[in-house]
Amino acid sequence: MPMHDDIVAILENRPLTGGHCLLSLDAPRQASAVRPGQFAMVRILGRSDVLLRRPMSIFNVMAVSGHRGKSRPGQAPRIMQFLYKAVGRGTRMIAELKKGDKVGLLAPLGHGFFEEEYLPRAREADEILQVAGGIGIAALLLPAKRLAELGFKQRLFFGARTKADLVGTAEFKPLMRATLLATENGSAGYHGYVTRPLEEYLAAHIDKKFLLMACGPGPMLRATVELAKSFRHPCLVSMENRMGCGLGACLGCCIRVESEGHEAYQRVCTEGPVFWAEKIVWK
Amino acid sequence: MIREKSAGKPKVRSAARGAGCTARQARAAASLPVETFTPRIETEIAGVRFQNPVWTASGTFGYAKEFADLIDLNRLGAVCVKGISADPMEGNPEPRIYETASGMLNAIGLQNVGAKRFLSEKLPFLRTLKTRVIVNVFAYSTEDYVRCIEILNEGEGIAAYELNISCPNTRSGGIVYGSDPQLTEEVVAAAKKAARHPLFVKLSPNVADITVFARAAENAGADALTLINTFIGMAIDVETCTPRISNVTAGLSGPAIKPLALRMVYQAARAVKIPVIGIGGIASAEDALEFIIAGARAIQVGTANLYDPGTSLRIVEGILDFCRRKRLHLSDLVGSLKVAVAKA
Numbered sequence: 001m002p003m004h005d006d007i008v009a010i011l012e013n014r015p016l017t018g019g020h021c022l023l024s025l026d027a028p029r030q031a032s033a034v035r036p037g038q039f040a041m042v043r044i045l046g047r048s049d050v051l052l053r054r055p056m057s058i059f060n061v062m063a064v065s066g067h068r069g070k071s072r073p074g075q076a077p078r079i080m081q082f083l084y085k086a087v088g089r090g091t092r093m094i095a096e097l098k099k100g101d102k103v104g105l106l107a108p109l110g111h112g113f114f115e116e117e118y119l120p121r122a123r124e125a126d127e128i129l130q131v132a133g134g135i136g137i138a139a140l141l142l143p144a145k146r147l148a149e150l151g152f153k154q155r156l157f158f159g160a161r162t163k164a165d166l167v168g169t170a171e172f173k174p175l176m177r178a179t180l181l182a183t184e185n186g187s188a189g190y191h192g193y194v195t196r197p198l199e200e201y202l203a204a205h206i207d208k209k210f211l212l213m214a215c216g217p218g219p220m221l222r223a224t225v226e227l228a229k230s231f232r233h234p235c236l237v238s239m240e241n242r243m244g245c246g247l248g249a250c251l252g253c254c255i256r257v258e259s260e261g262h263e264a265y266q267r268v269c270t271e272g273p274v275f276w277a278e279k280i281v282w283k
Numbered sequence: 284m285i286r287e288k289s290a291g292k293p294k295v296r297s298a299a300r301g302a303g304c305t306a307r308q309a310r311a312a313a314s315l316p317v318e319t320f321t322p323r324i325e326t327e328i329a330g331v332r333f334q335n336p337v338w339t340a341s342g343t344f345g346y347a348k349e350f351a352d353l354i355d356l357n358r359l360g361a362v363c364v365k366g367i368s369a370d371p372m373e374g375n376p377e378p379r380i381y382e383t384a385s386g387m388l389n390a391i392g393l394q395n396v397g398a399k400r401f402l403s404e405k406l407p408f409l410r411t412l413k414t415r416v417i418v419n420v421f422a423y424s425t426e427d428y429v430r431c432i433e434i435l436n437e438g439e440g441i442a443a444y445e446l447n448i449s450c451p452n453t454r455s456g457g458i459v460y461g462s463d464p465q466l467t468e469e470v471v472a473a474a475k476k477a478a479r480h481p482l483f484v485k486l487s488p489n490v491a492d493i494t495v496f497a498r499a500a501e502n503a504g505a506d507a508l509t510l511i512n513t514f515i516g517m518a519i520d521v522e523t524c525t526p527r528i529s530n531v532t533a534g535l536s537g538p539a540i541k542p543l544a545l546r547m548v549y550q551a552a553r554a555v556k557i558p559v560i561g562i563g564g565i566a567s568a569e570d571a572l573e574f575i576i577a578g579a580r581a582i583q584v585g586t587a588n589l590y591d592p593g594t595s596l597r598i599v600e601g602i603l604d605f606c607r608r609k610r611l612h613l614s615d616l617v618g619s620l621k622v623a624v625a626k627a
Contacts, residue, residue, distance in 0.1 A: 051382060254379065
């Protein structure tokens with residue numbers, strides 16, 4: 001389904017713990033076209049000093065917002081949600097926006113976790129492992145929901161700096177057989193990087209087949225990919241990068257990937273953001 | 284010569300009929316009631332007719348198809364495609380872009396599919412458009428500029444070439460073509476000789492006196508000038524003491540550079556007889572009109588395409604509205620700047 005570029009209204013911009021926020025937009029054209037793992041470009045309006053849109057993972061889509069009632073089955077989604085952390089200039093400005101304010105929304109974009117590509121591998125697997133680092137969790141809810149619909153067994157490994165950074169876990173709970181949390185400061189769950197308990201789990205189930213889906217900061221993703229490789233499990237990763245247009249025109253977001261037997265730069269916004277792990281050439 | 288590919292002719296009832304109309308004709312037009320006055324905003328450059336003066340700038344609009352779901356490409360004056368080299372180029376390592384105040388730094392490294400694949404993979408779609416296609420050409424040696432043009436000459440549906448001379452000449456020790464008047468003349472003359480289509484030369488702003496380079500390109504046979512390309516800039520991450528862009532220096536574009544670009548377009552338009560196409564931070568019809576009044580016969584929208592793809596078509600509408608309100612045609616506006624005291 002095609003992308004749409006509209007000016008849309010904010011329904012809610014709810015602050016969560018650790019400087020995170022949950023942004024809900026009234027965006028029927030975009031929400032009804034979303035596929036798991038896709039992203040949006042969000043534009044702050046009326047600021048001539050902040051030009052570029054911000055790429056944001058689409059966390060969730062729903063027919064009616066949670067606080068106003070439950071959606072009926074079959075109703076087309078019209079609300080698009082983003083889970084984000086106010087870190088840079090742009091996201092801090094987005095965090096200041098209130099209900100009723102408008103933003104520019106270009107979505108849905110990119111090549112996400114598309115089932116036609118991963119289903120054969122998912123069917124071979126005993127379990128799907130969702131591996132998230134920090135705000136990377138935002139890219140994994142929609143694929144996890146789809147996999148749950150298709151009846152796959154899933155397990156979440158979610159690591160962050162502190163307990164306050166472990167946001168969005170409630171939405172994953174009903175979709176997972178189990179959730180393993182980790183924090184770098186030990187304030188919740190396993191004390192250390194999430195890749196450590198992941199490694200222990202893979203080592204303890206050496207006879208089983210898994211499909212990994214991962215999103216998070218570079219070093220965490222790279223460690224996850226190394227684990228998947230050494231235990232010989234297929235792994236899909238959702239990559240992040242600075243973006244100019246999100247449309248594949250500016251080539252600002254290109255990363256090094258293996259393509260048709262040689263290395264080349266490919267666009268995170270168009271060929272990605274989701275790539276098979278073995279394709280990525282790490283710096 | 285490629286002519287009359289563009290959309291249907293507007294219903295012109297006024298006495299003033301576009302290019303070359305006199306002040307008297309313009310006054311005659313001004314006496315007509317608003318509803319009967321249809322401004323002409325077509326523009327002609329080097330014998331090529333463009334349905335309007337609003338073009339998309341090279342490197343900010345891909346090969347146009349990327350924007351096909353968002354805007355009506357047929358309503359653009361022209362599309363300047365991503366720079367093409369004789370052989371494919373893979374581009375620079377990341378990070379390639381960084382946002383600055385009212386601007387953006389980029390060092391993409393001219394990643395492109397090469398001239399042959401451009402003809403087979405990109406040009407067929409572009410040919411389906413009513414919009415003119417201008418192919419931006421770059422190389423690191425005069426021989427490669429010529430080789431690239433010779434490959435592109437085989438393609439059908441190209442209206443003109445835009446020569447990007449902001450690349451270092453590897454043979455002359457990395458001196459940028461566009462910052463040495465002699466090298467500028469050399470490469471423009473060679474490209475003009477090879478080119479089957481009109482040759483527009485895109486000037487670099489990273490020079491002390493833009494008029495020297497404008498004249499050098501004109502003397503060497505350029506059919507028109509495009510200016511400006513990006514300013515060389517940089518940004519540093521103080522936490523890590525590393526450059527924000529892998530290439531260290533990068534091209535600055537966006538509204539931040541508009542006044543500088545406007546000044547250079549004004550100076551260049553006064554220095555040469557060939558048409559000038561203005562570019563640099565244009566994001567609104569008013570921005571575009573400033574460049575036209577300063578002497579540009581067409582303008583290009585660059586960075587704004589990235590964050591607001593609707594910009595170019597809004598500028599077309601804005602220019603039409605302005606011309607209707609002022610009862611002027613585009614040609615009446617080009618170079619119409621009134622300066623109280625003539626400046627050198």
